[in-house]
Amino acid sequence: MTAVGRVSLVGAGPGDPDLMTVKALRLIEAASVVVYDRLVSQAILDLVPAGAARINVGKQPRHHPVPQEEINQTLIRLARAGRSVVRLKGGDPLMFGRGGEEALALAAAGIPFEIVPGITSAQGTAAALNVPLTHRGISSSVRYLTGHCRADAPLDFDWQGLADADTTLVVYMGRANIAEIATELTAHGRAPETPVIAVANATRDDQSHLISTLDRIAADMDAAALPGPVIFVIGEVVRLAASLGTLCHAPQPDRLAVAE
Ligand SMILES: C[S@@+](CC[C@H](N)C(=O)[O-])C[C@H]1O[C@@H](n2cnc3c(N)ncnc32)[C@H](O)[C@@H]1O
Structure with missing residues (x-):
């Protein structure tokens, strides 16, 4: 046998x-x-x-x-x-x-x-794009979310909790629903100018990204059409990426203070 x-x-x-x-x-x-x-x-x-x-x-x-x-x-x-x-x-x-x-x-x-275990794409993205997911005085917690529910069921999240400005959000599989996610977050009190970074193919040779804001991310994603799997990081920590050397790639890079 x-x-x-x-x-x-x-x-x-x-x-x-x-x-x-x-x-x-x-x-x-x-x-x-x-x-x-x-x-x-x-x-x-x-x-x-x-x-x-x-x-x-x-x-x-x-x-x-x-x-x-x-x-x-x-x-x-x-x-x-x-x-x-x-x-x-x-x-x-x-x-x-x-x-x-x-x-x-x-x-x-x-x-x-x-x-x-393996390095999850959130951690790979954070390191590759210089985005500390938590940072003393800016973000005291981080939450990992799926932006896509089973059988395309409506997203049913604790939006109030997710709108907390001290919390960094990492959204997996969020490409199709980023407009809804951004709308719900701002409707529940998250600032529309909250920075967002979208990263495709993180850590690979063909990695690409754009930096935007909650009120613009859906339009910017449509315009940029990033190829490959995309992950989003939402929160004030994204501003640190600029200080750490990440360039702002977006259709209108001048509108976000993060690019200075
Ligand atoms: C089914 S989930 C699998 C997640 C995986 N187990 C992990 O720990 O990263 C697929 C999603 O992970 C994210 N993802 C995985 N690899 C990625 C990468 N290299 N760059 C950007 N996002 C990635 C994307 O959001 C993609 O839609």
């Missing part, structure tokens, strides 16, 4: 291979099969050994070619066949990555697994 294998749910980080953990790299280099997502960068996939099988289960927004249940069953089937599986996910597996669901499915099936 074949001994059951093991699944490692591995965070690949935001894209730059140098931001992977040593453990993630070690597991990838020893993998016999890698099951990976759309957000895992090519630079990281290039590290997978030539002899290892690669299974792409990548999903696009609103277009999920491989249903989550099928991904779970693939992991279980491979492990039952005795394979040591690396389940490679963008960023951190437990941050809006459905890593918890996959872990639950593996646990229910009696498959040994481990979780290897």
Whole structure:
């Protein structure tokens, strides 16, 4: 009888291979099969050994070619066949990555697994664009949000709490709903001139960004059409980016004090 294998749910980080953990790299280099997502960068996939099988289960927004249940069953089937599986996910597996669901499915099936954390895109973005997510005297807390709810359900957030000026907001998957998010935040008291940075492909060679304000971000995003996955950081801490050397790229860069 074949001994059951093991699944490692591995965070690949935001894209730059140098931001992977040593453990993630070690597991990838020893993998016999890698099951990976759309957000895992090519630079990281290039590290997978030539002899290892690669299974792409990548999903696009609103277009999920491989249903989550099928991904779970693939992991279980491979492990039952005795394979040591690396389940490679963008960023951190437990941050809006459905890593918890996959872990639950593996646990229910009696498959040994481990979780290897990765640098989430919020942290990658903060470092790459010089935006401290908290800063003494400016921001005392940070909240991570999804800008997209299951089956496109309406966003149902504690808007009053999110409008707190001392809190930095990081919005994942927010491209389609950034207009609604900005409108709700200002309607609940967040200042319209609150700075916002939108970053696409953070930490990758093709990284791009724009700096805007809550009342302009939706229009600026339409005009800029940033390519790739986008993350937003909203809050006064964005002003520090200019002091730390990040240039303001926006359709009208002169209207935000941050660019001085
Ligand atoms: C399904 S979530 C996965 C998040 C991932 N588990 C993490 O920890 O970063 C996908 C969203 O993460 C964000 N994202 C992931 N990688 C990114 C990158 N390199 N640059 C900008 N945003 C990124 C985008 O908001 C994207 O829509």
